[in-house]
Amino acid sequence: MARLIEQFERLPGIGPRTAQRLALYLLRQPEEQSQAFAEALLAARQQVGQCQRCGHLSAETLCNICLNQGRNIGLICVVADSRDLLALERTREYKGSYHVLGGLISPMDGIGPEALMIQALLKRLDPEEVKEVILALTPSVEGDTTSLYLGRLLKPFCQVTRIAYGLPMGSELEYADEVTLARALEGRRAME
Amino acid sequence: MARLIEQFERLPGIGPRTAQRLALYLLRQPEEQSQAFAEALLAARQQVGQCQRCGHLSAETLCNICLNQGRNIGLICVVADSRDLLALERTREYKGSYHVLGGLISPMDGIGPEALMIQALLKRLDPEEVKEVILALTPSVEGDTTSLYLGRLLKPFCQVTRIAYGLPMGSELEYADEVTLARALEGRRAME
Structure with a gap:
């Protein structure tokens, strides 16, 4: 149990309490679920590599986008x-x-x-x-x-x-930081 | 007292509790402070108008930037x-x-x-x-x-x-919303 909690805790954004909750949840579920989880984990780790052309994650020599x-x-x-x-x-x-x-x-x-x-x-x-x-x-x-x-x-x-650096959508000029505003000014474009 | 709290409450971003705290604070200070505050308020409202050229706030006919x-x-x-x-x-x-x-x-x-x-x-x-x-x-x-x-x-x-619309400084592509990313792509510029 402690080992499982520890593994969850290593994941990004998961603290000790969440890790404990996730581990307890899995133990309360039917054993098949844990088996399926473990298998999915091993299979993903074994099968997913890099696309030989673009470097994106892919189970095949070339990824879906390159194909x-x-x-x-x-x-x-x-x-x-x-x-x-x-x-x-x-x-x-x-x-x-x-x-x-x-x-x-x-x-x-x-x-x-x-x-x-x-x-x-x-x-x-x-x-x-x-x-x-x-x-x-x-x-x-x-x-x-x-x-x-x-x-x-x-x-x-x-x-x-x-790509363009500047004001993100829905933002207010007033609250933008100085560097973002300076880049937005510098990167201005002619109106079509 | 209630009238003063009400006036503070009308300001943006100030709720009932903050309004009460500010009003109580002023009442605890020497009378001169309240007088100076009231005068500054009236003077600003009377004297600050618009720059005749650019429309920016200004106490004179033309603002500091236009001058x-x-x-x-x-x-x-x-x-x-x-x-x-x-x-x-x-x-x-x-x-x-x-x-x-x-x-x-x-x-x-x-x-x-x-x-x-x-x-x-x-x-x-x-x-x-x-x-x-x-x-x-x-x-x-x-x-x-x-x-x-x-x-x-x-x-x-x-x-x-x-001005340019796109990724703000210090942001991550991963967390940018779709519209901002689409604009950043669309607004791409040649590298100098």
Whole structure:
């Protein structure tokens, strides 16, 4: 019992009380449920690997997005990890392909460019095929560093763009922090 | 006493308990403090009006920003109200002038373009002088409506731009809402 609680506690966002509640709940359910849970866990861990092309989570050699003929392979959106990819998919606006870096450059944490999937990205940049790379990295020191690095590296091969930083939807100018407002001003665009 | 509490309660963000605490505090202080408070209130209400040029709060005919020779009058940033102007001033990045609309177009609330300071803005658009108008309105239905309206109206006179909408600083892609992410993708810019 203590071992099960401890395992739950290791998960992000789950404290000791929640861990105890979850463990007690499972013990009160039929044994099949625990078996199914354990099997799902082992199977997921064994079967889910990385897409050989874009680095997204995938049980097959290529992920569903890379296999989808309807996606524009001339457009590659670069993200730090699969969670960011899934966030962009939820918008249902993006019809291009992705490339998952597996992190961001962070000299403070000893993460340099060589630790990221950058060589694999360069290999994908056939100038006949890829017209634009969109950098969709978080607006932070690490995200900015990585965007600058990739911008310089990729520009000889294709157009490199960066997602917009500015006021989020539904926000008030009055409550926006100074850096966000300064970026929103700096990044202004002509009205169509 | 009840009348004083009631007056405090009418202020935004102040509930009955806070109102009571503030009223009791003032009664415990020397009488001069209440007198100074009352005088400041009456004086501010009497003396502070609108800048005749930009509509910002001002005790004089023209506000401090309009009088400042160091500001670029060829650039006008359009905001809904003086609070938004003060937010932009806090960035210390903007060196142009402003125009305060006094609200946003909102058909639901019966606020049409004629209720806003738009005629006064048009009068300022001397093509010899004004090169660009930046629309800095909140990302909401009313802000979008007003931006579209002003964009069409002002384009014959000068360049019209709009501040960037996208990810705010320090945010995570993963937690951004779909509309913000879609706007950030749509508003992407070429890396310099």
